[in-house]
Amino acid sequence: METRRLLTLSLGERIRLACIELGPSFVKFAQLLSNRKDIVPEPILVELEKLQDRVPPFPAEEARQIVEEELHKPIEHLFLDFFDEPEAAASIAQVHRAILPTGLPVAVKIKRPGIDEQIRADVQIMHQISRLFGADPRISALLSPEDLVHEFEKQMARELDFREELLSLKRFKESFAEDPTVRIPDAYGQYTTPNVLVLEFIHGRKVSWVMRTDDPGYDKKLINHRTADFIMTQLFVHGFFHADPHPGNFLVLRGNIVCFIDFGMVYSLRPYEQEHLNYLMLGLARYDPTLVARSLLKISRSEGQVNREAFEAAVYDYIEANLDRPLEFVDLAAALVQLLQMIARFGIRLPPRLVYVAKVFGTLEAVGSGLDPDFQLLTYLEEFSARIWANQMGSRRTGNRVLVSSLNWSELALQAPEVIQNVGRLLRDRKITMEIPEAAGLRQTVDKVGFRLVFGLVLSAMLISSALVILSGVGPKYQGIPLLGIVGFAIGAVMGAGFLLAGIVKLFKWRGDL
Numbered sequence: 001m002e003t004r005r006l007l008t009l010s011l012g013e014r015i016r017l018a019c020i021e022l023g024p025s026f027v028k029f030a031q032l033l034s035n036r037k038d039i040v041p042e043p044i045l046v047e048l049e050k051l052q053d054r055v056p057p058f059p060a061e062e063a064r065q066i067v068e069e070e071l072h073k074p075i076e077h078l079f080l081d082f083f084d085e086p087e088a089a090a091s092i093a094q095v096h097r098a099i100l101p102t103g104l105p106v107a108v109k110i111k112r113p114g115i116d117e118q119i120r121a122d123v124q125i126m127h128q129i130s131r132l133f134g135a136d137p138r139i140s141a142l143l144s145p146e147d148l149v150h151e152f153e154k155q156m157a158r159e160l161d162f163r164e165e166l167l168s169l170k171r172f173k174e175s176f177a178e179d180p181t182v183r184i185p186d187a188y189g190q191y192t193t194p195n196v197l198v199l200e201f202i203h204g205r206k207v208s209w210v211m212r213t214d215d216p217g218y219d220k221k222l223i224n225h226r227t228a229d230f231i232m233t234q235l236f237v238h239g240f241f242h243a244d245p246h247p248g249n250f251l252v253l254r255g256n257i258v259c260f261i262d263f264g265m266v267y268s269l270r271p272y273e274q275e276h277l278n279y280l281m282l283g284l285a286r287y288d289p290t291l292v293a294r295s296l297l298k299i300s301r302s303e304g305q306v307n308r309e310a311f312e313a314a315v316y317d318y319i320e321a322n323l324d325r326p327l328e329f330v331d332l333a334a335a336l337v338q339l340l341q342m343i344a345r346f347g348i349r350l351p352p353r354l355v356y357v358a359k360v361f362g363t364l365e366a367v368g369s370g371l372d373p374d375f376q377l378l379t380y381l382e383e384f385s386a387r388i389w390a391n392q393m394g395s396r397r398t399g400n401r402v403l404v405s406s407l408n409w410s411e412l413a414l415q416a417p418e419v420i421q422n423v424g425r426l427l428r429d430r431k432i433t434m435e436i437p438e439a440a441g442l443r444q445t446v447d448k449v450g451f452r453l454v455f456g457l458v459l460s461a462m463l464i465s466s467a468l469v470i471l472s473g474v475g476p477k478y479q480g481i482p483l484l485g486i487v488g489f490a491i492g493a494v495m496g497a498g499f500l501l502a503g504i505v506k507l508f509k510w511r512g513d514l
Contacts, residue, residue: 012047020055023122024091024115027051049208049247057094060084063110070193078191082108088248092159092264097201105201106188107261109162116160123153151352155243159264162197168263169199175238181226183259202259204251211247211370222256224371228380230258231364235357236281236388239274243267243356245363247370267356273299277357278388284378285385287323289316302348311346318342323378 009017019030030051064075064082075082080099087095087107092115096108130145158164166187173184183202191198207227210218227250234241242249244265251259269277276299283291293312296302322335343350361377368375476483 010043010047012044015044016047016051019051023118024112026122027055027091051091055089055091055094057086057089058112060086060096062113063094063096066110066113067108067196070196071191079106079108090248090262098198100188106191107185107199107201108191109197109199111160111162111195119156119160123149123156126152148352148355151355155265155267161194162192163194165197165264166192168266171240172242172260172263172266175240176230176233179230181257182230183253183257185259185261199261202251202253202261204253204259206247207250207252207367207371208247210252211367217254218252219256220371221375223252223258224368224375225380226256226258227367227371228364228375228384230260231360232380232384233387235269235360236274236278236384239269239271241267241269241357241360243360245360245367247367267353269353269357273351273353277354281381281388282385284319284323285382285388287319289313289319292319296343296348299354300343300348300350306346306348314342314346 016030019026030048063084063086067078067082068075071078078098080101080103082099083097085096087097089095091112093109093111096110098106098108100106126149127146130149166189169184169187173186176182176184185200185202187200188198205213205218207223210220210223231241231245242260242263242265244262245260249260249262251261253259276295279291280295280299283289283295289312293308293315296315297306297308297311318339322338365377368377368380
């Protein structure tokens with residue numbers, strides 16, 4: 001572009017064009033900022049929003065050639081019709097409409113020619129930049145720029161293979177199959193290769209359009225609540241989430257149904273990450289500084305390296321200053337910055353994956369404020385915390401830990417009688433010489449202690465096993481609760497009550513003997 005023409009453009013336009021010129025990795029970074037109203041001025045934001053799906057397209061002839069080479073057939077044999085005008089063009093691929101031989105309309109996602117080599121070159125540049133930033137202690141104290149680039153590199157490798165996106169889409173579709181408020185498009189595996197992906201064509205409105213419309217057919221508050229449910233369920237229930245939910249990546253259908261259309265950038269939380277993230281959110285929802293501090297230390301693997309009491313005190317001051325006040329006085333963006341500054345001050349380094357979690361929360365806040373100006377993320381989090389808690393208690397990780405604990409206690413309970421018998425046998429056979437008066441009384445005491453120990457272990461094992469049965473949900477059931485679990489708890493209650501009553505009677509007997 002001529003220098004004279006460039007000077008007539010606004011700052012936002014020049015930034016958008018510069019990102020396009022620098023390459024797809026920088027376009028993705030601009031997309032990340034395109035919904036951050038808290039840190040990006042409105043004129044620049046308008047231009048960056050154009051990068052969500054309006055990157056300059058590549059020629060239709062190249063698109064047709066790629067499809068034919070990948071699927072090994074002339075395009076006329078693959079589709080009844082193929083539209084040359086792209087529906088959308090993004091940094092990695094562009095989308096064309098087509099009609100399958102069955103008559104179904106589809107969206108054909110085609111990777112940009114030469115994008116793999118360009119991404120690899122961009123990543124090498126980012127590695128060099130990350131090493132420069134890593135030398136700055138103000139940045140490296142919070143997270144490792146090099147680790148962040150490595151995480152980005154792994155993610156881009158998955159995003160450049162459309163077969164991975166197909167698997168992610170199927171996983172999302174399975175997870176939300178019973179949710180009528182969410183729509184996930186169908187995918188056609190027989191048309192999918194590393195460079196081509198064919199999906200069901202969904203007719204809907206972009207959420208950015210819905211934000212601006214006054215059409216009464218769209219209930220913005222309901223759409224916002226369903227979007228929040230969709231995103232939070234991904235994070236805190238399934239642990240598998242869409243890491244790029246900008247407004248250009250999802251639609252709103254008639255009936256206020258939410259539909260995501262791009263599953264290239266997705267992440268799985270490791271079990272321990274999801275567990276501690278759940279506890280972190282529960283701590284924030286309950287304004288519990290101890291739970292928040294403990295969760296941050298565990299998820300960052302910083303336990304034993306930080307003064308826990310001082311950190312808990314700092315978390316308490318943070319919650320009191322930023323969250324424990326009327327919601328209209330809470331600036332969530334500023335509060336997040338202060339939280340990161342506090343974490344860095346204590347030398348806690350967060351795992352790179354949490355950057356994408358923070359990105360999702362930023363999107364949720366931005367979309368929420370656009371659809372419903374009265375939306376308050378913290379209030380919603382308080383409402384959603386009950387579901388987080390229920391999922392945490394019923395998670396496979398928690399169940400596995402309870403099962404292992406149950407097996408350990410059960411094994412100990414089974415071994416206890418043998419151990420006590422061996423001790424009794426040794427005493428009876430005089431294989432152990434004990435110069436203790438009233439040895440017979442000692443033997444009776446050992447027998448009583450052994451019986452109580454076994455009784456307690458059996459009771460504990462029964463209660464834990466009953467809890468596992470209830471968590472598993474196996475039948476038969478009474479009012480939705482497994483009957484076997486109810487019976488187990490009832491027997492445990494009777495045994496516990498009897499054990500407690502015997503202890504009280506024994507206590508009064510001892511007092512009478514004094």
